[in-house]
Amino acid sequence: MQYQVELCEIVKDYKSFRAVDHISLGVQKGEIISLLGASGCGKTTTLRMIAGLIPPTEGSIKFEGIDVTNVPPYKRDVAMVFQNYALFPHMTVFENVVYGLRNRKIRDKAVLREKAEEMLSIVQLEGSESKYPRQLSGGQQQRVSLARALIVNPKIMLFDEPLSNLDAKLRVQTRTEIRNLLKQMNITALYVTHDQEEALSISDQIAVMNRGRIEQLSKPTELYNHPKTKFVADFIGQANLFDGVVEQAPDDELCLALENGVHLHCSSASETAANGEKKSVLIRPESITVSNQMLQTDNVFPARIVESSFLGSVIRYKMMLDNGLPIKAELRPGNALPSESGQVYVGFDREYAILVD
């Protein structure tokens, strides 16, 4: 299976630090992969190397199996959507949208007009051809920028945090639109974002990046439910994480001995845990049950509620286990809630305690 776009051992060094550290990644035709990470993790640098705007220090980039590492950006047949839209201010919407086609030697006025109309109707901006970018709202400008990129049917669409200048509601709406469009037109895309929710909802696969490396490349659900490392577990969603040593429990199931002597029964789904190995355990706050009565789950601990906060769809409890560990839980307000004073029991089954590196 040949990748549409393939990065082989890409390195980017700046004077004093390594921005990208041996990244390899394959994107299949029609696939949407997100590069997710905090600022400074190398995700934008990676994107700009694929666009050809900066050269990699080492490694190679292939499009459809052909090495393009030394091909300048204007010959790569890519398209990019920028955070600040980067619409040319002196051109009308029409001129902006057909810019890529003009550069691909399409001169026929009728063809240009027809294509531009088609694209603008796809992004729901019919009739804005003669407006200037400054006359449009941020959301509309970003849709023009999307049309400008889609019109050339590029080998790969590159998104550089395209939604971070939009307000929260528009962001949610636009990301769904972007995914639908890309899927409908079968366009391969690489999407850089620091917003995990955005990455989870838009991508087929997510590459979580940290310090210039890819920590984990997985499907969104896999990433959330079975993160491989502590960094990923902590970065995606809310997490309770405890360090410990792997032990085999008497019933031959996996167990993690925490520093203070507590034993946690863990999911045996994570295959590679050897006895005596140092690991961490992840328990998502929403998989924890809190009750005033004793619970029948695999792991049960007595605890006290330290703090509770109502967040709309959930109530978040900060608790202190009697053995001294702090733990967070999220309960849905509709369920029976524990009384906040006095003893509570915190419980979760072993399949919700996931071992991570």
Next chain:
Amino acid sequence: MKRFKILGNIFSVLIFVFLLAPLVVVICTSFGESRFVTFPPQGFTLKWYAEAFGNVDFMKSILLSLRISIVSVILACVMGVMVSMYFWKKPGRVSEVFETVFLSPIVVPTVISALAFLQYFSLYSALSGFWKLVLAYITIEMPYVIRSVTASLSSLDASFEEASLVMGASPFKTMYRVTLPCIKGGIAAGAIFAFVVAFDEAVIVMFIRNARTVTYPLRLYSYIMESFTPLISALASIFIIISAILIIVLEKKIGLEKMY
């Protein structure tokens, strides 16, 4: 607080009077009927304007000044834009040093520059007077162009060029379809300033003139030495009005605040 505000207003009015009163006097005296410049002017006549436009020497000088200014402004703009773009693309210590060199004609007293040009051109007598002036003016115009173009470039988002490259335009195409159109306001502002500087330049031309390069300011000066009639005022008024129109256009189209 209100008292301070009134004081401030009075002060700014006084400054305007100080700056503009001489111009008002010149314009008023150009309408005087007497043979000599007097203020307040006596009577009202437009005959000095008629005489000004009918004066062959003056018309020749105006045309010469226009030719020198326009040629030098075009060349200064081409070079100034190139230099500014280089500084923009390659910021660093070396660029800073060169930028200072290019901007230095603004701070060097004109007399010093004039002397330098005189000595320099005496080595190259092959150049005609016209081209000597053009070359000298390019040097003193470039700082204005560079400053205004650099200001435009610094507010230009680098992602425009990147977007253009990624969308398949070569670097050359990107320059003339994206970068230059985006900074055309700055270029125009720099060009107009440079034009005004060249058009009313009187010191350098005195040092390196010959019989064929009597420019407009020089002609005005030599007439004043001979006789001080309201004709001079009329010619000066034409000059003031042309400059004012240019500055107003500049302000309306581009905004003068971009210059600084």
